[in-house]
Amino acid sequence: MGYRFSDLTAACQSDWRAYLEHDFVRGLGAGTLEEGAFRHYLEQDYLFLLHFARAYALAAYKSRTLADLRQAHEGLKAILDVELDLHVSYCRDWGIAEEQLAALPEARATLAYTRYVLDAGSRGDLLDLHVALAPCVVGYGEIANWLNEQPSTVRGEANPYDAWIAMYESDEFQSAMRAELEWLDARLAEVSPARFEELCRVFRDATRLEIDFWQMGLDRAD
Numbered sequence: 001m002g003y004r005f006s007d008l009t010a011a012c013q014s015d016w017r018a019y020l021e022h023d024f025v026r027g028l029g030a031g032t033l034e035e036g037a038f039r040h041y042l043e044q045d046y047l048f049l050l051h052f053a054r055a056y057a058l059a060a061y062k063s064r065t066l067a068d069l070r071q072a073h074e075g076l077k078a079i080l081d082v083e084l085d086l087h088v089s090y091c092r093d094w095g096i097a098e099e100q101l102a103a104l105p106e107a108r109a110t111l112a113y114t115r116y117v118l119d120a121g122s123r124g125d126l127l128d129l130h131v132a133l134a135p136c137v138v139g140y141g142e143i144a145n146w147l148n149e150q151p152s153t154v155r156g157e158a159n160p161y162d163a164w165i166a167m168y169e170s171d172e173f174q175s176a177m178r179a180e181l182e183w184l185d186a187r188l189a190e191v192s193p194a195r196f197e198e199l200c201r202v203f204r205d206a207t208r209l210e211i212d213f214w215q216m217g218l219d220r221a222d
């Protein structure tokens with residue numbers, strides 16, 4: 001008993017590292033990622049974020065306390081008002097209009113990941129849902145921090161993806177990540193070993209689907 005979020009990442013360390021340090025991420029950091037791969041990822045990530053927002057709405061629906069409702073509301077606001085706003089204007093800079101984004105077909109990796117999160121959350125309780133969402137919120141925050149620690153990372157105008165890194169290292173995103181970590185640490189402290197094993201499975205599956213999402217970008221897979 002007395003688990004924390006770091007026990008989840010420790011339990012699936014190789015998948016977690018493969019996600020954080022994926023070739024797509026390294027290419028973003030070094031500025032060497034092919035533009036076509038990034039564009040495909042950006043387009044699919046718009047669709048991802050719409051479903052991700054729905055997952056926070058599901059978290060609100062599943063909340064039994066005012067504190068949990070507020071937490072879900074904060075998550076939903078962070079996606080709608082911060083990440084999606086930035087994403088849409090970022091896509092515009094890359095020559096992709098919002099109408100174009102809304103009309104895109106969903107890639108299989110996007111379908112698999114987003115519907116997995118919604119299903120894990122519908123089937124399970126609020127903790128299952130937050131654990132399924134954790135690789136997104138916590139993962140991207142950690143990715144930005146990891147990139148900043150790598151000597152191969154190029155920042156500023158020399159890297160066409162600099163603004164992407166800036167989005168996830170921003171105070172707004174980093175504080176959403178910390179709020180999620182605190183919430184998870186408080187809940188995980190109370191679960192039994194058997195329940196922890198169940199949650200590990202959800203966390204590992206969501207992490208594997210994040211790996212597939214990067215790979216979908218690299219392969220421009222539909």
Ligand SMILES: Cc1ncc(CO)c(N)n1
Pocket residue numbers: 045048049083135136137140210213
């Ligand atoms: C696929 C994916 N995972 C996580 C995030 C961070 O919210 C994102 N924008 N896209």
